[in-house]
Amino acid sequence: MKCPVCHASYRPPxxxxxxxxxxxxxxxxVRDQAVWHHRQAIQRLEAGQYAEAIAQNDQAISLHHQQAEFHALAGQLWALQGMFDRAIVCWQTAQALDSQSLTTGACLDILMQLRNSD
Ligand SMILES: [Zn+2]
Incomplete structure (x- = not known):
């Protein structure tokens, strides 16, 4: 994360x-709140509750838009529901925010697996 005043990077705590x-x-x-929503979204995803997972993750994104992992998870959730166009948009956003993101790569893998299984 970066300081909004001088743009120096800083690390909690x-x-x-x-x-x-x-x-x-x-x-x-605000960031902690966003991370909390993101974790809720992952729990919903693991429970197969995709709509709830998307709602939680959308909350996370609205609180902290610059987190690549949130967009990567959004992409994963859309992909799991067969909505690949929306998934790709999310994944591209994630990649733009963090080109080194492992989660983004994992998301793309899932997309490809789902596409190949059609
Ligand atoms: Zn500063």
Whole structure:
């Protein structure tokens, strides 16, 4: 994550930017909330509740749009429901945010497996 004031990168649990000293705790709270929704989405996915999983993951994305893993999971959820066009859009967003993302690669693998099994 980056400080919105000076764009220095920082790592939790630090709540003050090491460069400019800005209080980052509100930002960290929002991000933690987004991660919580993302984890809920994964639990719903594992339970086969795709609609609930998408709703939870959408919450995560609306709180913290820049997280590649959230978009990768969205892509996975659409793909599992056979909606490959939407899945690819999500996956491309994830890739644009983090070209090194392993989750993104895993998502693409799933897409390909599903396509090949048709
Ligand atoms: Zn800063």
């Amino acid at each position: 630090a709540v003050l930017c090491r460069r400019c000293g800005a209080d980052l705790s509100p930002l960290i709270q």
